[in-house]
Amino acid sequence: MTDTGRKPVSDKVSETLTPDSQKSYAEQVKESATGAYDKVAREVQPEDTKSPFQSAADTVTGGSSDAKQSADSNASSFVDTAKEYAASAQQTATDALNQASEYISGKK
Secondary structure: OOOOOOHHHHHHHHHHHHOHHHHHHHHHHHHHHHHHHHHHHHHHHHHHOHHHHHHHHHHHHHHHHHHHHHHHHHHHHHHHHHHHHHHHHHHHHHHHHHHHHHHHOOOO
C-alpha cells in the first residue's frame, strides 16, 4: 500500500503501460500533474516516515527517473555527435566537388 496522499503504484504501472495515443488529453494532463506531485512528495518526505512498501516504490521510481534522464542525456549526446559527423561529411563532399569542378574547368 502506498502512503496516504501518494499516487498508488498500480496507477503508475497502468499509466506507464497505456500508450499516450490511447489516452485523452485530460487523462494525460491529470497523469502529468499527479506524477509531478508524487515526485515532489517522494523527494520531500523523509525516509523514516515512509512505509516499507512506499520506500521501495520510491526507490524503484526514483531509479527509473534517473535512468530516463541518463538515457535522454546520452541520446542528446549521440544526436549531437551524429550532427557533427554529418556536417563534416557535407563539408568534405562540398570541398571535393569544388576541387573537381575547378579541375574540369581548367582553373587549376
